[in-house]
Amino acid sequence: MDFARSQKTDDFIAPDFYGVDELLSEEQLLVRASVRDFCKKEISPIIEDAAQQAKFPLFLVKKMGEMGLFGPVIPEIYGGMGADYITYGLMMQELERVDSGIRSTASVQGSLVMFPIFEYGSEEQRLKYLPALAAGERLGSFGLTEPDFGSNPGGMRCHFYEEGDHLVLNGSKTWISNAPFCDLAVVWARNEEGRIKGLIVERGMEGFSTPEIKNKWSLRASATGELVFDHVRVPKANLLPGADGLRAPLRCLDNARYGISWGAVGAAMDCYETARKYALERIQFDRPIASFQLVQKKLAEFLTEITKAQLLTWKLGKNKNEGAATSSQISMAKRNNVAMALNIAREARQILGGNGITGEYPIMRHMANLESVVTYEGTHDIHLLILGQEITGIPAFK
Known part of the structure; x- marks a missing residue:
């Protein structure tokens, strides 16, 4: 999708009244500078048009992956940078400086999709999913909020039961960033004993749909939608083995x-x-x-x-x-x-x-x-x- 590019130059200079930069390492400053430059060149020129059109600039996902903006704290063996959390914070600061919706895309991908797979997934799951997510070759979403349960996620109704080598998932999630374009989703649902578990649901699984939420006045350059599960058969191998409970x-x-x-x-x-x-x-x-x-x-x-x-x-x-x-x-x-x-x-x-x-x-x-x-x-x-x-x-x- 083409977006009109602004002719205005992004000449942003960050305020630093207390000299906080002196507390940062040379590497942290270099990473921030590279991300700021990326934002000025790739995002600032098109972000106003994307917001006015209420269209997600999907082409940025691959470029953001190439910049290391997805899961930078994830170890390099899985495609991350192995960076520290201050570096990660500085990257998010630069992204949200240009747009909260673009930062949301990175936050969801890194903290809500890659982190649970790294933290709670098997080694096979890490190697299968994390490098592609880090590179921006695949886009993920995180399914926790439900139509009737936002601030009280413990009340979730999304559930699954076992059937042979599969888990059959039913329910829905809403207000999910990246949903309309996601290739996979980390979804939280109850098993037959009522325990909350994490599952990796992939696009193309029968019964899995991701309708977009339209007419937003906010986060207009970000894609928001639902995750709907109608007897979706998820392989048991997609269950996160280390995740148990809220x-x-x-x-x-x-x-x-x-x-x-x-x-x-x-x-x-x-x-x-x-x-x-x-x-x-x-x-x-x-x-x-x-x-x-x-x-x-x-x-x-x-x-x-x-x-x-x-x-x-x-x-x-x-x-x-x-x-x-x-x-x-x-x-x-x-x-x-x-x-x-x-x-x-x-x-x-x-x-x-x-x-x-x-x-x-x-x-x-x-x-x-x-x-x-x-x-x-x-x-x-x-x-x-x-x-x-x-x-x-x-x-x-x-």
Whole structure:
């Protein structure tokens, strides 16, 4: 599919008020620079047209695979880079700086498809699926959310039973990124004993369909759909042997939420930098609007919140590298950073006035995208309650 390429040059420069770059290794900086360059050349020129058309730029998947954007923390033997988690976070930050939907594609592929196959799969499954997923030769999706169960995944109804050498899967999943174009899906369903298990379902299996969810106002450059299973016969060899219980998919979500905490900072940076440049160029009352106190107040607050979020994600990345990051720490970062980015997008749009709602600038697209990001992978309020349970020891979910 062809997309109109913008003639505007992407001259983004990231703010780094506290010198956080000094905390990064040379390798981390080099990877970030290469991903930023890739985003400027390959994604920025077409992303506005893709969003306006509500079309997923599928051709980017192979290019993203070639860049190592899928599952970079996966060991090299399976097609990954064997990178650390700060490097992974920086990659997600650069992707979401151009679009949350494109970052979602990478998050799902790496954290929600490749991670469970690596962590819970057999060696045969790892060798069969991971290299092709890493290379962008195959696209994956993650089936957990159901029409009646979002924040309460433990209530899932999707189920399967054994029949000879196969498992017969029935049910449906919804709000699934990548679904309409996925080659395979990691699906969570109950067995006959009621235990939650993970299965790899491949396109072409009879009874498996992936209808697209249309008319979205958010994540318009991302493909979202359903996974529908009507007596789908899945080979028993596709069952993830190491996954048992709800804890397995929740660990996958932790990895995805970690990447989101970094990605949201990228979206906030793009809104801040767009508003800063606009304020310096826009003349009203014979002076740039950047000279007015209220505009300076907004910009100062943007930079402050972005700097706080940068430090939060960097320390979380350190914890993750050391195997010490907790689910509640990840919840705090995801919740704080997405809310921060959404607030900056809304306030930055005001600096641009009416121009801020057009596709000439990225702010309205970021704002609309972040309305999804603040909800998926655990809503803003659910992450609040996760922290509340951590503080008090009392779960407030029921």
